[in-house]
Amino acid sequence: MATTYDLVIVGAGPAGLMAAKVAGENGLRVALLERKENITAIQRSCATMFAIEDDYYFGERMYFNETTKRLVFPVTGFSLPYDGPYKNFYAWHLYTSDAQHIIRLGSYEANRERGASGRLSVTYSKHHLLERLLADARQAGVHVVTGANVVSFRRHGDRAYLTTAEGATYAGVFVIAADGINSRMMKLLGLNKDRSFYGTLTGVSYYMTGLDLPYPEAINYPMLFHKETQYPIMIWIEPSPFADEEFWVYVGGPSHPAISYKEELDRFISSSPFSAWFPRPVVKRMQAHVANIWSPAPVPFKDNVLIAGDAGWTVEAECTGSMMCGLKAAFAVAKALRDRKHDAEGVAEYIAWWHEHFPNAMDYTEFLQLLSSASVGEDRANYLYKLVTDILPCSLNPYNLIKSVNTSIMRNIGKIQQERPDILMALQKASMVPLKEQMRSFIVTGFPNT
Ligand SMILES: Cc1cc2nc3c(=O)[nH]c(=O)nc-3n(C[C@H](O)[C@H](O)[C@H](O)COP(=O)(O)OP(=O)(O)OC[C@H]3O[C@@H](n4cnc5c(N)ncnc54)[C@H](O)[C@@H]3O)c2cc1C
Known part of the structure; x- marks a missing residue:
């Protein structure tokens, strides 16, 4: 009984x-x-x-x-x-995959100057x-x-x-x-x-030491692409709360049989345009995740x-x-x-x-746009991101992030029309396609628990 x-x-x-x-x-x-x-x-x-x-x-x-x-x-x-450990951080920096350009969400220097009152939040x-x-x-x-x-x-x-x-x-x-x-x-x-099922996100993370970051008290977010599949690869580096010189380094993206995110992370550290950030890399602990998107x-x-x-x-x-x-x-x-x-x-x-x-407060499709917008591909994404040169207001809210970046890109619509009409055509075409269709490739390489 x-x-x-x-x-x-x-x-x-x-x-x-x-x-x-x-x-x-x-x-x-x-x-x-x-x-x-x-x-x-x-x-x-x-x-x-x-x-x-x-x-x-x-x-x-x-x-x-x-x-x-x-x-x-x-x-x-x-x-x-x-009463556990924590660390302040002050900005969110998105990097193009060639490491040539930063989209700055929040002013690192100005926020840092203000100390705790200027922080975006804490890692804990x-x-x-x-x-x-x-x-x-x-x-x-x-x-x-x-x-x-x-x-x-x-x-x-x-x-x-x-x-x-x-x-x-x-x-x-x-x-x-x-x-x-x-x-x-x-x-x-x-x-x-x-x-509705939209794919499976997988990822691997290290707690590491031996980094030399230009902005250590920020979220550093290089936006890479997997060479073979052109799937987006999200990298995330932030201060670890556990030790002074320690960072949390994460890689993840939609699952695909041709992608090992652990290999991508190791490659990012050892032989990418960002490798200079890792002069003496030591991995202290490792974690991973698999997450279905519904x-x-x-x-x-x-x-x-x-x-x-x-x-x-x-x-x-x-x-x-x-x-x-x-x-x-x-x-x-x-x-x-x-x-x-x-x-x-x-x-x-x-x-x-x-x-x-939940559903009425947050539009979950805004979050999914974060993934699907990467389907423009590396060359086009890098061109568009480089148009964002002003410091954007920073929010950690991923449901608003894409709106803020897109608004800034679209201020340059005349320039894009002139320099890269192919991109505008591709974006227009994509906007006619329902989200589920835009995410189709991620859906078919995911594994839902229906
Ligand atoms: C890469 C990444 C970064 C993130 N960053 C942040 C962040 O910065 N800040 C933040 O707040 N959140 C973050 N999150 C999200 C956060 O981890 C989760 O939202 C949170 O843990 C969800 O809490 P939960 O209790 O709903 O589920 P979980 O934390 O997943 O807990 C579920 C529990 O249920 C147990 N369980 C599962 N199945 C069974 C079963 N059949 N029987 C018994 N037990 C079971 C599991 O073992 C687990 O302990 C991040 C997640 C990921 C993947």
Whole structure:
């Protein structure tokens, strides 16, 4: 006989841990099931910027207060202690693939001069964040089960039953699916059938020393192209919070059988126009990720399962968006239990909140344009990017980034018409094509978990 909980949570990332802490602290009987043995060991690539300080994001205006050492979410109405390491950064620099030109988002020098008040945000330690959430959840009496890989789900009467690959079964009045971007729960519930698939992003990251960067306290973002496939290759370098001379160096892009992102990263370091940035490269730790890109779940609820964090969003809800979901979902369950409404009506406020803060707040197609815009190819992309010479306002918001760069490019439309009419024709042609068609090559080389 399975023990019955008020709430069973699948996945102990930021969304699941936050849900567990909040539900436990508010008196619910909670089980938290996590397939990893060590919850706070971070194996998956994550830039862990505190996203996003400089703009509203998912309807929130979050920031890190270094005096009180708290991560603050003033709109949703909560804050969390954070006493781990962090580093400020001041601008986002996009480099053309030949390393000849920088698009500057934010003024590095001016922002740096202002210190913490001029920063874009901080990089911080996800390990420390999760450690604290886990300690709070345990303290609140949550039954934390590690090494528990949920593989099946069924609804019987007014209970939801989850079975793990290890053979244990857990029953809950409600379930929160917080099992991340490649959610098995979404698949088990049949919810991916209602979503559009746009490809699979894969990537590899190193924590490294021995770099010599022109702008060490910035995000350095060379925009490269894979020679054979012309797929976009995103590089991301930022200060690591863990040591003074350490950096997080990431490469990623759409999956393709001909692309090994690890090889691309090694090539970038050893023999690219950017190799001078790596005079004495030493790799300290390595991580990787695989992420399916789906349109958002139409409804973040089915069969008494609330969907939280990356599980129901397009790409990454970020740790911040995921924690907001976890908190809101846990309170919604507490209220539904109190009202004795064990159904969609009971958690209607969560469903409405999720729509308001996720699909209605962010246009996920803007994010996808970031990928599809690269399909103009290396030569054309480099020509267009070199037209952007003014310092653009910086936002870490990837849903707005492409708009800002494109607006600046389009101010030069007369020049492009004169010098490269082929590009204008290609762009016009592309704009007539639906996004799904533009992303077709990425879709066919992806591997969806339908
Ligand atoms: C390259 C990259 C850079 C990023 N940069 C940032 C950044 O700068 N700032 C930021 O805030 N976010 C960033 N993110 C996003 C961030 O990592 C995620 O949005 C966040 O971790 C999502 O939290 P989550 O709790 O929804 O899912 P996850 O963190 O993925 O947690 C899901 C948990 O569920 C567990 N699980 C999965 N399946 C099962 C199962 N069947 N049974 C039991 N357990 C299961 C997993 O082991 C995992 O612990 C980045 C991500 C990537 C890939």
